[in-house]
Amino acid sequence: MAYDVGVVGAGFGGLAAAAELSKQGKNVIVFEASNELGGSAGKYERNGYRFQSGATVGMGFEEGGVFDTLFKSLQLQKPPMTLLNPIMDIHMPDRTIHYYREKKEWYQEIERNFPESASSIQAFYDEVFYVGQLVDQLLDRVPVFPPKTPTDWTRLVSMVNPTSVRLLPYLNQTVYDRLKKYHLHEHELFRIFLNGELMDSVQTSVEYCPAFLGYAALQTFHKGAYAVHGGLATVAEQLADYVKSCGNEVLLRYPIHHIEKKHGHFHLHSKRNSIFEVEKLVLNHSVHNLPDTLSEDLMKQSYIHPEKENNREAWGAFIIHAGVDERVFQHTDVSYHQFIAPDHPDDLHDGGQFLLSLSAPEDIRMAPEGKRSLTISTHTDVKQWWDADDYEQKKEEMKDRLIDTVEHYFPGFKEGLDIVLPGTPVTFQKWLRRRDGKVGGYAPTGRYSWLNSYSIRSGIKDVYLCGDTVFPGAGTLGVTLSGLMAARELLR
Incomplete structure (x- = not known):
């Protein structure tokens, strides 16, 4: 049996594409290498906590926004969420700025x-x-x-x-x-x-x-930022459920190791030597991974040049997932905090500036009673994390650096911590299959750098791209738009 469309990657781009194609009656199968939906905006659970893998702020749910429009189109009910105002507090060396919507x-x-x-x-x-x-x-x-x-x-x-x-x-x-x-x-x-x-x-x-x-x-930010109850993974679950409600398949723990074209169909090789045939493809597993997935013949047809791609700079993320006693933040109603390190405010990565998001106190799916789930994330240079000799030492030093900065602004933070789980680009490669742990697409490098974007067109007939490495770029809004663009072009 050959499916109409195969979607590789169940991040927001892939799920949006699959939902749109399912709505139009296509026979779709979605493959996800990990055991969770949502990609870099997914979740996992540990010791009674639910942690958000990466992105935590919900955007596009306002009237006429990307997700508002998509959910109405699919006739889905938006999940419970809290409109943020202020959106976040920005803690700078000499002041705290309340970033109002x-x-x-x-x-x-x-x-x-x-x-x-x-x-x-x-x-x-x-x-x-x-x-x-x-x-x-x-x-x-x-x-x-x-x-x-x-x-x-x-x-x-x-x-x-x-x-x-x-x-x-x-x-x-x-x-x-x-x-x-x-x-x-x-x-x-x-x-x-x-x-x-x-x-x-x-x-x-x-x-x-x-x-x-x-x-x-x-x-x-000012159009509407939301704390989605249960995390953004709740949205991914709804999109996946919609795809399945249309009679289509969403397979978890099904990595696609190799893609080739035979007899007019794409053959997708997965675990235990299983092979799936599809007529068309939507690839949501990032441009970084294409050379490792596509056959040599398909790669030659694509617009992507492997050597150029390997040398193109992209950020990684250092992340801490933790539980914390709710009393540490009892004097603020704000759940999102940005920290500018007091000793090096001009550093934009590796702890110079970073975000901390707290689960809402009333969101019982995210943390045990009296506790709150939190995610700390800072941009990091991926190359430094692949030296095995001092990897553990670097990870411990970065973890301490971030925690010390939060302690500076919120005394008692260290003492209030419960479980603490740090992650590096190595972690992102292992669990989310992001090559070299690169996440967030490509950083703009100047006034005309937007002209160097990749489009949803791969250069290969009937193969489309979506996700943070193609236009319009990173963030749940950008990747969702690219998924919808890919689906609509495929349907033309």
Whole structure:
């Protein structure tokens, strides 16, 4: 039996694609190498706690958002969630900034923290919201980018209108360039704050972030950020259940080791010498992994050059999952915290800045009574973690560095910790099959770096890509959009 479509990887991109294809009546089979759904936004359970593998903040559930639209299309009920306001607290060396969702409250917070530059920063954010709305209007039409076929180019040209033309000044500048307009490029404190938000969302700093991309990310926080009860894995489970309700299959612990094409069908080799035949493919297991999966003949047909891919820089993540006594955070109602290390605020990785997310006190699925589940995550250079001689020492030092920083801002944190489980890029390769432990796609490297994106087109007939390594990029919103794009192109 040959399936209509095989989807490799049950991250958010693969599950969104599978759900969309299932809705359209396609015979779909989904393969996931691990025993959990959601990929880098999945979960696992240990000692009565549920831990979120990576991404923790829910975006796109507001009216008209990506997940709101998808759930309505599939006639699914959104899971219970809490709208965050403030979104998070940013703990800087000399102050804590409350990052409010509502524009009025946020502008008041700007006046409180940056009184001498408040009007300039508010004007900058006026521009952020303006450009973010322009980007949203274009993404509603979900273009294939970068264009690879005459049809792609035709669709892109058709999108040239007064709205898209207004975006032109922001397509060839960085966020840093735009800061110059408001005389903010030398405002050290605001730059440190902004770098923290951009590292969280776009994986880079103001100097290297294309303006339109950074603006789209910054305004997304203010559209609606949510704590999804049970974690984002709850959303992945709903999408998988929908796929199965349509009579299709979602197989866990089924890694795809090799893909080749024979007699007009793709042959997917999995465990115990099992082989599955599919007519078309959606690959959600990252561009990093393609050379290890596709046959030599298929790889030659693709747009991906293995040597170039291996040398392309991408971040990894150092992560700590832990349980903590709820009394440690009893004096704050905020569940999401960003920490700027007091002794090295300009470092954007390896503990210089990092995020801590706490489960909601009322979310009993995440932690035992009186406890809260937490995830700490910082960007890290993947190369340093593959030296076996001092691996354990490095892991222990990084764990202590992060915990010490939280202790600095929340005295009693160390004493209140229960279970503590650190993870490195080595962990991400082992459990999520991310080659070299690379996660989060590719960091922008300058004003025109967005032109180097991979599109959903692989270059191989009937093979489509989705996930954080293709346009529109990382984050649950980006990967979900790419999955929907891949499904819709496949259906054309």
